[in-house]
Amino acid sequence: MTNSIPEIRDVDFLFVIGSNTSEAHPIIAMEMKLAVARGATLVVADPRAIWMTEIAEKHLQLKPGTDVWLLNAMAHVIVEEDLTDQAFVEAHTEGFGDVRRTVAKYTPEEAERVTGVSAEEIRWAARRYATTDKAGIYYTLGITEHSHGTDNVYALANLVLMTGHLGRRSTGLNPLRGQNNVQGANDAGATPVFYPGYQRVDDPEVQAKYEESWGVELRPEPGLNLNEMMKAVGKEIFGLFVMGEDVLLSEPNVLRLEKALNANEFLVMQDVFINETARFADVIFPATVFAEKDGVFVNSERRVQRVRKAVDPPGKARADWKILIDLAKACGTTWSFDGPGEIYAEMVRDAPKFAGISYERLENEVNHGYTGLQWPCATPEDPGSEYLHKGGVLRGKGLFTSVDYRPSMELPDEEYGLLLSTGRTLYHYNSATQTRREPGLIAKQPEAFVEIHPSDARKRGIEDGDRVEIRTRRGAVQAQAILSRQVRPRCIWTPLHFSEARANVLTNDAGDTVTGTAEYKVCAAEVSRVEGGAEGEHFPGSFYRESGPPR
Ligand SMILES: Nc1nc2c(c(=O)[nH]1)N[C@H]1C(S)=C(S)[C@@H](COP(=O)(O)OP(=O)(O)OC[C@H]3O[C@@H](n4cnc5c(=O)[nH]c(N)nc54)[C@H](O)[C@@H]3O)O[C@H]1N2
Numbered sequence: 022m023t024n025s026i027p028e029i030r031d032v033d034f035l036f037v038i039g040s041n042t043s044e045a046h047p048i049i050a051m052e053m054k055l056a057v058a059r060g061a062t063l064v065v066a067d068p069r070a071i072w073m074t075e076i077a078e079k080h081l082q083l084k085p086g087t088d089v090w091l092l093n094a095m096a097h098v099i100v101e102e103d104l105t106d107q108a109f110v111e112a113h114t115e116g117f118g119d120v121r122r123t124v125a126k127y128t129p130e131e132a133e134r135v136t137g138v139s140a141e142e143i144r145w146a147a148r149r150y151a152t153t154d155k156a157g158i159y160y161t162l163g164i165t166e167h168s169h170g171t172d173n174v175y176a177l178a179n180l181v182l183m184t185g186h187l188g189r190r191s192t193g194l195n196p197l198r199g200q201n202n203v204q205g206a207n208d209a210g211a212t213p214v215f216y217p218g219y220q221r222v223d224d225p226e227v228q229a230k231y232e233e234s235w236g237v238e239l240r241p242e243p244g245l246n247l248n249e250m251m252k253a254v255g256k257e258i259f260g261l262f263v264m265g266e267d268v269l270l271s272e273p274n275v276l277r278l279e280k281a282l283n284a285n286e287f288l289v290m291q292d293v294f295i296n297e298t299a300r301f302a303d304v305i306f307p308a309t310v311f312a313e314k315d316g317v318f319v320n321s322e323r324r325v326q327r328v329r330k331a332v333d334p335p336g337k338a339r340a341d342w343k344i345l346i347d348l349a350k351a352c353g354t355t356w357s358f359d360g361p362g363e364i365y366a367e368m369v370r371d372a373p374k375f376a377g378i379s380y381e382r383l384e385n386e387v388n389h390g391y392t393g394l395q396w397p398c399a400t401p402e403d404p405g406s407e408y409l410h411k412g413g414v415l416r417g418k419g420l421f422t423s424v425d426y427r428p429s430m431e432l433p434d435e436e437y438g439l440l441l442s443t444g445r446t447l448y449h450y451n452s453a454t455q456t457r458r459e460p461g462l463i464a465k466q467p468e469a470f471v472e473i474h475p476s477d478a479r480k481r482g483i484e485d486g487d488r489v490e491i492r493t494r495r496g497a498v499q500a501q502a503i504l505s506r507q508v509r510p511r512c513i514w515t516p517l518h519f520s521e522a523r524a525n526v527l528t529n530d531a532g533d534t535v536t537g538t539a540e541y542k543v544c545a546a547e548v549s550r551v552e553g554g555a556e557g558e559h560f561p562g563s564f565y566r567e568s569g570p571p572r
């Protein structure tokens with residue numbers, strides 16, 4: 022996030038696009054509700070009528086995968102009506118000319134045809150965004166989990182730059198992070214392109230610095246991203262170390278991956294529960310959950326926070342860092358860290374963005390009224406950064422990137438007449454290894470379902486509560502049909518949480534051209550009623566699972 026969470030309540034125009042905020046980020050949604058209660062305008066751009074649309078001034082219910090059209094058309098209006106922030110564009114950006122030329126052809130009228138959002142609403146949203154001083158954009162997976170996800174983000178960044186909505190409180194561009202500490206994992210360099218602190222592995226100066234610091238030779242070429250790795254399993258990759266991911270639930274086109282895993286030679290798993298991936302594991306290292314260990318987590322607003330052990334772990338479970346260090350020692354290193362504090366110091370040592378953050382400061386200081394420190398934080402005296410790009414864009418000049426619309430990889434056709442999208446619900450968490458153990462949550466959301474528009478259900482003889490089979494070119498699963506006007510006609514939606522009806526048996530593993538992020542939000546599908554499928558009866562999914570207590 023370029024801004025901080027507490028800044029949200031002071032925003033005057035909230036543009037929430039591709040984020041089911043009240044279910045996936047309830048705390049942030051709370052701040053948005055406060056803003057709306059104070060009089061802020063909320064606009065939601067989402068193919069589904071999510072809860073946030075109830076308090077929104079407008080719901081731009083676009084067709085999935087057409088965001089570039091919507092956003093370029095908004096930019097078109099801003100340019101055409103001279104609503105750009107000329108002074109900001111001149112002082113702080115480069116490349117506007119290209120974007121100007123590109124968006125000229127994205128007229129709101131043509132955008133209406135492609136996106137399904139009226140030209141009038143597009144004009145209204147563009148004007149309000151451009152002319153409101155404190156206007157903030159909030160986005161999540163509805164923007165990124167597409168084969169053109171990076172294009173979507175560029176199109177959003179273009180809007181921010183042309184209106185100068187950056188470098189101030191309560192206005193900026195805010196991707197809401199997903200899992201606990203996924204921000205911290207990225208910060209630490211758990212990506213194929215960066216060392217800690219977003220220093221590129223293919224930058225010769227950075228490479229030289231780390232070779233010297235670590236005393237090893239390093240390769241300058243980026244590693245494989247997750248999508249590429251999964252496709253290389255059983256071909257170039259024959260050993261996997263899976264730490265805190267249930268790949269058999271969360272990876273796209275998972276039946277292909279399962280087949281590949283049969284050719285894999287060795288799989289180590291480090292997790293807090295026996296998940297579905299355990300079926301392929303040769304070794305399982307039991308790790309501790311968040312409340313059983315010390316360390317730091319970094320949240321969406323770049324805040325490094327100290328977490329403290331509250332309870333003892335059960336059985337032989339050990340903190341993730343202890344397991345990893347023992348493993349490193351067994352591989353011949355002489356690493357001797359006495360705890361998370363020393364490990365953190367090692368991580369920030371060569372990373373200028375974090376150089377001013379230390380365990381001691383996290384223990385003792387309150388900055389900007391809160392505990393924890395927000396990076397960039399360059400020196401021990403630096404109070405950290407509430408928002409980014411203060412007094413100038415961090416990279417020097419904000420770079421406009423012109424993008425053209427590219428359709429999603431697999432769209433409905435005669436054989437598969439519906440567009441399937443997937444995501445999460447309030448009551449379960451991702452692979453649900455954690456939430457499907459809790460009776461209260463299970464009661465709230467006991468089984469897999471698929472939302473289908475009544476008009477599409479009628480054509481297929483499907484009634485509310487029927488058992489249906491959802492199929493795509495990759496596989497089929499069964500779930501309960503929920504007739505709902507939350508989804509657009511010709512669109513269906515199912516959550517990813519249920520191991521007996523894995524959404525990822527269905528999804529396409531086409532990846533974003535830059536990041537490799539899978540196109541979880543769009544593929545072609547068909548649905549039919551399962552004869553004899555009584556309501557409430559448990560139907561096994563596409564693979565065998567032992568019966569027993571809820572997982
Ligand atoms: N309760 C709960 N909370 C969670 C999680 C969980 O599993 N359960 N998971 C966490 C994780 S890891 C993450 S990454 C976040 C994800 O948080 P979100 O991204 O908010 O979650 P999704 O359910 O994937 O919803 C994405 C939204 O994008 C919309 N969408 C789909 N396709 C398109 C499109 O083409 N364009 C636009 N504009 N919108 C589209 C969907 O309708 C949906 O409202 O949530 C986190 N929080």
Ligand SMILES: Nc1nc2c(c(=O)[nH]1)N[C@H]1C(S)=C(S)[C@@H](COP(=O)(O)OP(=O)(O)OC[C@H]3O[C@@H](n4cnc5c(=O)[nH]c(N)nc54)[C@H](O)[C@@H]3O)O[C@H]1N2
Nearest residue numbers: 265266267271291292293296308443444451452454517541
């Ligand atoms: N169809 C579809 N698929 C998706 C998505 C989608 O929207 N649609 N979203 C994608 C996204 S954004 C995400 S983030 C992934 C999430 O997918 P996963 O990362 O596979 O799911 P999680 O349930 O978040 O957790 C993974 C594992 O971490 C374990 N775990 C929890 N805490 C700890 C810990 O402290 N240490 C260790 N070692 N393990 C721990 C849990 O028990 C679980 O087995 O799914 C992706 N897959």
Ligand SMILES: [Mo]
Nearest residue numbers: 198199200203
């Ligand atoms: Mo995520």
